[in-house]
Amino acid sequence: MRQPLIAGNWKMNGSLDSVSTLVEGIKAGLDSVTTAEMAVCPPYVYLPAVATLIGGTSISLGAQDVSDQEAGAYTGEVAPGMLTDVGCKYVIVGHSERRSIYGESDAFTASKFAAARKAGLVPILCVGELLEEREQGITEQVVSRQLDAVIDLEGVDALAGAVIAYEPVWAIGTGKTASPDQAQDVHSYIRAKLAALDSGVAEKVRILYGGSMNAGNAAELLAMTDIDGGLIGGASLKAADFLAIGTAANR
Numbered sequence: 198m199r200q201p202l203i204a205g206n207w208k209m210n211g212s213l214d215s216v217s218t219l220v221e222g223i224k225a226g227l228d229s230v231t232t233a234e235m236a237v238c239p240p241y242v243y244l245p246a247v248a249t250l251i252g253g254t255s256i257s258l259g260a261q262d263v264s265d266q267e268a269g270a271y272t273g274e275v276a277p278g279m280l281t282d283v284g285c286k287y288v289i290v291g292h293s294e295r296r297s298i299y300g301e302s303d304a305f306t307a308s309k310f311a312a313a314r315k316a317g318l319v320p321i322l323c324v325g326e327l328l329e330e331r332e333q334g335i336t337e338q339v340v341s342r343q344l345d346a347v348i349d350l351e352g353v354d355a356l357a358g359a360v361i362a363y364e365p366v367w368a369i370g371t372g373k374t375a376s377p378d379q380a381q382d383v384h385s386y387i388r389a390k391l392a393a394l395d396s397g398v399a400e401k402v403r404i405l406y407g408g409s410m411n412a413g414n415a416a417e418l419l420a421m422t423d424i425d426g427g428l429i430g431g432a433s434l435k436a437a438d439f440l441a442i443g444t445a446a447n448r
């Protein structure tokens with residue numbers, strides 16, 4: 198069985214005070230989450246503080262982005278080895294906000310994925326279509342192209358220990374969640390695509406759903422066969438909501 202992963206993507210939110218309150222709140226209710234692995238992805242500067250706060254708990258730490266380079270003259274960048282150094286297990290790569298606001302390409306995302314793996318991080322590779330792409334009926338082509346960039350560079354095996362997050366861009370931060378069936382369709386498409394290359398990888402890889410997942414809709418999404426957890430934005434900023442999503446994955 199694939200252990201569900203509920204990962205909170207805090208995006209560019211918080212302060213030293215508020216992240217501490219949030220983590221303490223999550224810790225206080227963690228016992229209610231019996232099955233899922235819970236992870237938090239704070240902004241870079243709060244990683245060490247959060248690492249200390251979650252020390253000794255089962256909560257995992259992740260970063261929201263990473264450089265594709267190991268070290269050197271790359272002003273403003275953070276290397277994968279620095280993330281492992283401060284205790285990260287996961288790193289999000291190719292989030293749609295990186296792709297659309299900062300113009301990060303499929304190829305650049307794939308090189309970040311490779312760099313993250315090389316440093317021992319588990320990449321959470323985000324894929325997903327824009328609203329106009331869904332309306333054009335090309336969701337599967339878009340997701341396939343985004344996955345192929347990684348498969349071409351790293352081979353399908355690289356996805357065995359990784360996490361994929363299907364995040365329809367039109368559902369992110371909009372309150373417009375994909376229906377469980379809409380999400381399941383794309384998740385099963387992704388798993389079938391991988392199965393055609395390597396059935397073991399397809400069975401193993403965790404495919405999260407992201408896009409306005411919240412305490413109210415998590416259970417029905419998480420009940421779908423190929424949805425192995427969630428990448429949660431807005432609802433991960435409130436301990437009670439984040440925990441409710443975690444408990445919705447209890448089996």
Ligand code: PGA
Binds near residue numbers: 206409428429431
């Ligand atoms: P949302 O964000 O839950 O606020 O829609 C999800 C994400 O961007 O990862």
